[in-house]
Amino acid sequence: MSELAFFIDYSRCIGCRACVQACEECDTHRGQSMIHLETIERRDTVQTAPQMCMHCEDPVCARVCPADAIKQTPDGVTQSSLKPRCIGCANCVMACPFGVPKYEASIDQMMKCDYCFDRTSIGKKPMCATVCPSQALTFTTREEIERTRRGRPINEWRFGNEVVRTKVFVLVPPATTQVDVGLGDLVQIRAGKKASHVRPVAKDDVAALLEDLP
Amino acid sequence: MAKLPTSVPLLVDRFGPHTHTIPPGGWTSAEEPDRTVKTHCCFCGQQCGIQLKVKDNKVVGFEPWQDFPFNLGKLCPKGVKRYLQGDHPDRLLTPLERVQGEGFRRIDWNKALDRTAEAIRRIQQEHGHDAFAVLTGASLTNEKAYLMGKFARVALRTANIDYNGRLCMVSAAAASKKILGYDRAANPWSDIRKSKCILVAGANVAECAPITTEYLWSAREAGAKIIVLDPRMTPIARTVDLYIPVRSGGDIGIFNGMLHVMIERGWIDRDFIAKHTTGFEEVERAVRKYTPEYASKIAGVPASMIVRAAEMWGPAESSFLLHSRGIEHHTKGVENCMAAINLVVATGRIGREGSGYAMITGQGNGQGAREQGQKCDQLPGHRDIENPEHREHMANVWGVLESSIPHKGLSALEIFEAAHARKIRGMILLSFNPMVSLPDQRFIREAIERLEFFAVIDFFLSETARFADIVFPGSLMEEDEGTTTSAEGRVVHHRQVVDPPGEARQDWKIICDLATRLGPKDKFAFASPKEIFDELRQASRGGASDYYGITWEKIDEQKGVFWPCPELDHPGTPRLYEGGRFAHPDGKAHFQAVEWRPAAEEPDEEYPITLTSGRVVAHYLSGNQTRRIGALVKQTPQPYCEMHPRLAEKLSVAEGDFVRVESRRGSTTLRALIVKTIRPDHVFVPYHWPLERSVNNCTIRAIDPVSKIPEFKICAVRVAKAAPPSDDHVKLAPEAGGLR
Ligand code: SF4
Ligand code: SF4
Ligand code: SF4
Numbered sequence: 001m002s003e004l005a006f007f008i009d010y011s012r013c014i015g016c017r018a019c020v021q022a023c024e025e026c027d028t029h030r031g032q033s034m035i036h037l038e039t040i041e042r043r044d045t046v047q048t049a050p051q052m053c054m055h056c057e058d059p060v061c062a063r064v065c066p067a068d069a070i071k072q073t074p075d076g077v078t079q080s081s082l083k084p085r086c087i088g089c090a091n092c093v094m095a096c097p098f099g100v101p102k103y104e105a106s107i108d109q110m111m112k113c114d115y116c117f118d119r120t121s122i123g124k125k126p127m128c129a130t131v132c133p134s135q136a137l138t139f140t141t142r143e144e145i146e147r148t149r150r151g152r153p154i155n156e157w158r159f160g161n162e163v164v165r166t167k168v169f170v171l172v173p174p175a176t177t178q179v180d181v182g183l184g185d186l187v188q189i190r191a192g193k194k195a196s197h198v199r200p201v202a203k204d205d206v207a208a209l210l211e212d213l214p
Numbered sequence: 215m216a217k218l219p220t221s222v223p224l225l226v227d228r229f230g231p232h233t234h235t236i237p238p239g240g241w242t243s244a245e246e247p248d249r250t251v252k253t254h255c256c257f258c259g260q261q262c263g264i265q266l267k268v269k270d271n272k273v274v275g276f277e278p279w280q281d282f283p284f285n286l287g288k289l290c291p292k293g294v295k296r297y298l299q300g301d302h303p304d305r306l307l308t309p310l311e312r313v314q315g316e317g318f319r320r321i322d323w324n325k326a327l328d329r330t331a332e333a334i335r336r337i338q339q340e341h342g343h344d345a346f347a348v349l350t351g352a353s354l355t356n357e358k359a360y361l362m363g364k365f366a367r368v369a370l371r372t373a374n375i376d377y378n379g380r381l382c383m384v385s386a387a388a389a390s391k392k393i394l395g396y397d398r399a400a401n402p403w404s405d406i407r408k409s410k411c412i413l414v415a416g417a418n419v420a421e422c423a424p425i426t427t428e429y430l431w432s433a434r435e436a437g438a439k440i441i442v443l444d445p446r447m448t449p450i451a452r453t454v455d456l457y458i459p460v461r462s463g464g465d466i467g468i469f470n471g472m473l474h475v476m477i478e479r480g481w482i483d484r485d486f487i488a489k490h491t492t493g494f495e496e497v498e499r500a501v502r503k504y505t506p507e508y509a510s511k512i513a514g515v516p517a518s519m520i521v522r523a524a525e526m527w528g529p530a531e532s533s534f535l536l537h538s539r540g541i542e543h544h545t546k547g548v549e550n551c552m553a554a555i556n557l558v559v560a561t562g563r564i565g566r567e568g569s570g571y572a573m574i575t576g577q578g579n580g581q582g583a584r585e586q587g588q589k590c591d592q593l594p595g596h597r598d599i600e601n602p603e604h605r606e607h608m609a610n611v612w613g614v615l616e617s618s619i620p621h622k623g624l625s626a627l628e629i630f631e632a633a634h635a636r637k638i639r640g641m642i643l644l645s646f647n648p649m650v651s652l653p654d655q656r657f658i659r660e661a662i663e664r665l666e667f668f669a670v671i672d673f674f675l676s677e678t679a680r681f682a683d684i685v686f687p688g689s690l691m692e693e694d695e696g697t698t699t700s701a702e703g704r705v706v707h708h709r710q711v712v713d714p715p716g717e718a719r720q721d722w723k724i725i726c727d728l729a730t731r732l733g734p735k736d737k738f739a740f741a742s743p744k745e746i747f748d749e750l751r752q753a754s755r756g757g758a759s760d761y762y763g764i765t766w767e768k769i770d771e772q773k774g775v776f777w778p779c780p781e782l783d784h785p786g787t788p789r790l791y792e793g794g795r796f797a798h799p800d801g802k803a804h805f806q807a808v809e810w811r812p813a814a815e816e817p818d819e820e821y822p823i824t825l826t827s828g829r830v831v832a833h834y835l836s837g838n839q840t841r842r843i844g845a846l847v848k849q850t851p852q853p854y855c856e857m858h859p860r861l862a863e864k865l866s867v868a869e870g871d872f873v874r875v876e877s878r879r880g881s882t883t884l885r886a887l888i889v890k891t892i893r894p895d896h897v898f899v900p901y902h903w904p905l906e907r908s909v910n911n912c913t914i915r916a917i918d919p920v921s922k923i924p925e926f927k928i929c930a931v932r933v934a935k936a937a938p939p940s941d942d943h944v945k946l947a948p949e950a951g952g953l954r
Contacts, residue, residue, distance in 0.1 A: 014421075014450060016831045017291050131287065131290075
């Protein structure tokens with residue numbers, strides 16, 4: 001049996017926030033959600049995009065951490081900062097290309113998604129991917145994805161000259177092999193956030209759809 | 215008299231809604247739960263399987279139930295946070311009586327029951343049996359729904375029992391019964407996944423039936439084309455193959471227009487129609503004039519969209535129709551649904567894997583609660599209260615004379631109209647919050663205030679319970695055991711998870727105690743909900759919704775049983791109408807010709823904008839439960855008025871400005887949310903909030919002549935930029951009706 005992996009399909013997301021609410025119920029950080037649900041631009045569209053840690057193969061967040069507080073497990077899970085080490089400098093918050101880590105002022109520490117380590121390490125699915133009603137977030141095998149989805153799972157990102165590979169996959173149209181971020185046709189999620197791979201909104205203007213009314 | 219005993223802010227201060235944000239034991243409690251109980255979420259008709267974690271007789275959290283077949287562990291935010299309605303600071307723990315000028319004070323259980331029984335007796339003696347009404351809910355278990363019907367007809371002998379399913383499913387039910395014979399989704403949800411063309415009419419699936427989204431997306435991945443009809447581009451509409459921004463009330467234009475094109479191009483199944491249906495000639499005649507151009511004027515969308523829809527639906531190899539409140543909440547709600555179902559029957563694509571039809575039931579037990587005899591026109595088993603054989607069957611089950619069973623009574627809204635006219639003098643209400651959910655709130659309040667006696671059973675002091683003379687503390691779903699029937703027609707088992715707190719009692723015990731005081735003691739001597747279920751099985755036996763062969767054990771073994779299930783060794787019936795056998799005595803489907811007609815109130819010069827109302831994903835119905843759960847309140851704290859930038863520009867309204875939405879009946883002032891995802895001639899306001907923030911101040915008290923559903927989806931309003939409101943309630947927390 002092949003390994004279970006995390007897949008995100010932004011086109012499925014319905015913005016219900018079950019992932020955000022369920023993340024808060026996960027035993028390791030109960031009361032704190034580690035997922036952001038980005039509303040792209042509510043004026044223009046109902047599109048939303050969940051953003052959890054992508055678990056980079058070579059995580060920038062860990063690289064830039066002056067206190068060496070961010071550790072990666074042998075199976076590639078980049079964990080939240082270690083309590084005694086984190087100095088709350090927020091370097092990781094600035095460096096992460098996906099805008100994932102959050103600096104929690106109340107505990108003076110960086111927190112982020114750690115792949116529901118308490119669950120995935122014992123063969124359970126992460127909380128968010130279990131509950132997600134649309135299965136925009138799904139935790140399953142590669143074969144199952146290939147059998148049931150039209151999109152192609154990729155985990156390679158290009159940020160300018162830098163290529164980042166992640167443990168988490170996103171589903172993209174079949175011809176795509178790499179997501180090129182920040183080169184024209186991709187949008188900034190919102191001011192202050194890092195670039196994202198979400199396509200710009202096409203025609204979600206209902207008035208425009210009605211334009212050729214007799 | 216049913217009056218507010220003191221000011222709303224004082225009542226809110228004591229009884230909420232306050233938000234409960236932290237689970238019992240705190241967030242960090244790492245202790246192992248005492249047990250984890252498999253049960254179901256109660257916050258919509260999908261009835262997702264969920265496991266609740268219990269510690270010291272309190273629900274402290276949840277764990278997904280991944281092998282329950284309907285949702286496989288999936289949950290929406292309401293399901294995730296539902297456990298926080300337990301151990302709530304607002305929870306009613308003792309019976310209460312109203313003290314005018316002060317509020318409520320504790321009263322002893324026996325006194326509360328005696329006073330209520332006495333009031334019922336007095337009102338019925340002075341004004342007749344029907345002067346006392348019973349109002350119930352579609353969130354109740356099948357057992358309680360059955361008991362309420364028996365309570366009204368055997369203990370009270372009043373014709374006037376109805377339920378809030380009257381605001382939810384009745385149009386779909388009536389249409390489906392007329393054409394197909396049964397009032398139930400024709401297929402299990404698993405058939406959606408196998409369909410090649412899906413028409414979603416007036417169903418905001420993403421927010422009101424979130425789990426259904428995955429069924430739609432699975433079908434899409436397997437090549438299905440999806441068509442969505444909605445005046446708003448809902449989250450599912452954004453990525454489907456064809457989104458039709460139909461104007462509210464224009465749906466018949468789409469359906470009849472599609473059928474017109476399908477007939478013209480030969481995309482109907484003449485063989486099937488000849489063999490398995492009646493009435494197609496009239497339909498064919500009726501749709502003749504619905505050319506795409508004519509239909510487009512009714513629907514308010516380009517004719518090309520209607521043609522495109524017909525091109526997708528007509529020749530499809532398999533197809534599935536889904537509809538819900540968007541086409542049902544109309545004074546022509548039944549006609550809307552019939553026009554839609556005609557499209558299914560005309561293609562013969564029903565009763566097969568991947569082909570069929572489902573209405574998406576909204577309320578927790580929207581399906582089951584309408585089958586067990588708490589509708590004013592039905593006896594258990596979907597039996598007709600005016601049919602002599604059906605009456606005789608129930609007389610035998612209940613051990614009463616057939617002549618003692620009341621005849622058809624008034625529907626929910628009509629009961630309030632009768633109270634307003636002082637024909638109904640007293641009322642007992644369970645699981646219903648009309649002071650949020652009924653249209654024309656000013657009128658509803660007047661009607662309640664005219665009651666001589668008003669008793670409410672609830673676990674929280676709802677906006678409606680504030681008017682009660684006596685309030686009985688009832689039970690949450692997790693504090694009682696019983697069954698519900700999901701949108702699929704699957705009967706599921708809710709296990710008791712914890713005991714009711716304080717002096718609160720299970721609702722069925724309260725009703726039995728009251729019934730016993732009113733006379734027929736032996737008829738309400740139930741020792742458990744299971745005994746009620748066993749009587750329900752007998753009562754439904756031989757009826758359309760036959761539960762006779764369903765036992766709680768079978769439900770647990772099979773993870774749900776679909777009705778009809780007529781014998782103990784019968785596995786249940788997930789898919790209806792197989793082989794073109796319909797549920798009418800002649801075995802055929804009965805086409806119904808439908809002609810479009812306007813809404814009760816169309817926009818005009820004075821009130822030029824169409825108001826439509828609906829739900830958001832974070833809240834359930836009147837919000838009596840979800841406006842008390844911190845995480846859900848945080849997700850959507852208050853209502854708003856959605857409008858298109860073009861309309862906003864015309865009205866000089868900017869994002870976040872206060873706007874006053876005003877109809878001939880009343881108004882609400884809220885903040886504007888300016889979005890391109892709505893028709894420029896419509897505004898939308900979600901309905902879960904009370905007082906000055908209730909969109910139902912504006913909605914119209916007009917009902918469908920057949921189903922008696924109110925027209926929540928269309929009325930005429932004017933909208934204007936407003937100064938920050940300064941009403942008595944604006945400073946309350948948003949969950950209580952304030953505004954931020
Ligand atoms: S996504 Fe951001 S937080 Fe996660 S591993 Fe990569 S750099 Fe670190
Ligand atoms: S739970 Fe799934 S559908 Fe809902 S917001 Fe999260 S990713 Fe989107
Ligand atoms: S509200 Fe409905 S969709 Fe959400 S978890 Fe409960 S039953 Fe499932």
